[in-house]
Amino acid sequence: MHWSKQMIPTLRDVPQEAEIPSHQLMLRAGLIRKLSAGLYTFLPLGLKALKNVEQIVREEMDRAGALEVLMPALQTQDLWERSGRFGVMEEVMFKMNDRQNRLMVLGPTHEEVITELVAREISSYRQLPKNFYQIQNKFRDEIRPRFGLMRVKEFIMKDAYSFDVDTKAAEVSYQAMYAAYEHIFKRCGLRTTAVEADTGAMGGKASHEFMVVADAGEDGLVQCNQCTYAANVEQAESKGSPEPLSENDNRPLEEVATVNLRTIEEVAQFLKVPESRLIKTLIYSVDDKPVAVLVPGNRDVNEVKLARVLQAENLQLANDETVKKVTGASVGFAGGVGLSIPVYADLNLEGYKGAVIGGNKRDTHLLHVDIARDIQVTVYTDISFSKDKDSCPRCEGVLHEKRGIEVGHVFKLGTAYSKKLGAMYLDTHGKQQPTVMGCYGIGISRTLQAVIEQRHDKDGIQWPISLAPYPIQVLVLNPQHAESVEVAERLISDLTGIGVEVLYDDRDERPGVKFKDADLIGIPIRVSVGKRSCGKGVLEIKCREEKDVHEIKTANALDYLKTMIEKLNQALKPI
């Protein structure tokens, strides 16, 4: 492909709209252009790379025995009513009416559609297991699209759904997908970390997210420095901090005036104690009943964990009025002592002594709190967020907090959808059973951007050869120099002959411009031809990821390049 015939609108300046490196580079390298917030056009180079991701995903899904289908993006609302998810998902769905005034939605995901299909088509254990996948556009009315392709309103996703006869068989399907995901991301040149995750609005029993560790990530995760434990912070078990939080203090409770000091920070500063010495008391409304929640002053309540512990449908911080009624004081002075509502205390607080807590009285806190002595705790349980440097819940190691981009997610769904939508089969005894489901997503477009986020330098993208729009780029430094052109075109024709697609920078530009653009768009192998190299009878070959330029005799160049491509491919082979 001649550069002059391609459409590669590289930019010298960073567009104002882009903040993170991968987003900036996608725009500058001419991969994408924005139509509107959260909506992007893929330009030719971006589309080629995207299709390469798709192809890898397709190959690995096929290899894992999944069957490709394509479901409609446009769906009827009643399907969502039947699964009972219309309520939870309504906010993110684009909705419209057809000409018969039926309410339609653009699919944010496809559990409903596939389960409906399976309900109709599968009726016997003999037809199971099955795993269906598709690569298709999903639509979500995101509250805040951001970071280029990271979070958008329309994006490309691979979603797969497995159906099994029982939990044990479903586990096999789950593991097969987990393994396929490891292969996929490895082939994409990504380093990912699989973390235990919350299942959120998907429902279901267990899940893992595949994270690309990056500062620009939207999710927090913790990872053990010794064992393999890693989890989303939403989910991570908290074994607490290794540092001792309390001191041996057997003095009786004592009131202290804390006039207008409401926040943990203010009180800690005033009393000159570390924030961890305070006990944070929060009043929650749980399905309209108040409960008190106690966590160390330096930790935050994890509402996901809390909701799980309380088996709550609806959980929110209580309003000021309730707080006053329950504690007798306004927000800021609530404390766990002497409350007549259930008190849930974080595990980290067990055995706390010498603590400080709100006095349930305006402008008052209590000193020398001994939680066992002074507070009627209903139960100690894990309800706070894990923090950097917490002890690992699995071993003696220490957890480290990182940011991650979620590129894939695998869920064990159980039978919730199959029961609601009637995806039943007859077992060997002729009994009706619900299929046991799993679902597995990969953000294709997001993965593409995550690769750039992880593989770039100050000059531009560093594509893995598996995703690169072209594996090789040939620069003719001076198109006026007939011999250069001749040498270049002969090489290109040789490469094309063995099935290697080449980007040929034939533009009448100064060499510097071509070098800069080559680095920016990140083609893995660069071959330059100029007067100098022609004089020596060599070609200059450089790997985008390496510094050194290799001078290779023109006659040997083809073999050299073949080996180089092979080597680059080899490095991306899954184990």
Next chain:
RNA sequence: CGGGGCGUAGCUCAGCCUGGUAGAGCGCUACGUUCGGGACGUAGAAGCCGUGGGUUCAAAUCCCGCCGCCCCGACCA
């Protein structure tokens, strides 16, 4: 949706405070000189100053509304 910022040429931005001829660099077109890491000269094209209203003799500039975009938060497979 709450908080913050920004909308002026294709891109990056100045001009706005203190109202009076719409600017720079890059990019683009033509010609010439150049030609191994984003060249130089000359001549050009290109802007409803986001949008609607108001104030004023006069608005890119001051005031009000709206729209769009970006960031933080809340929210979210």
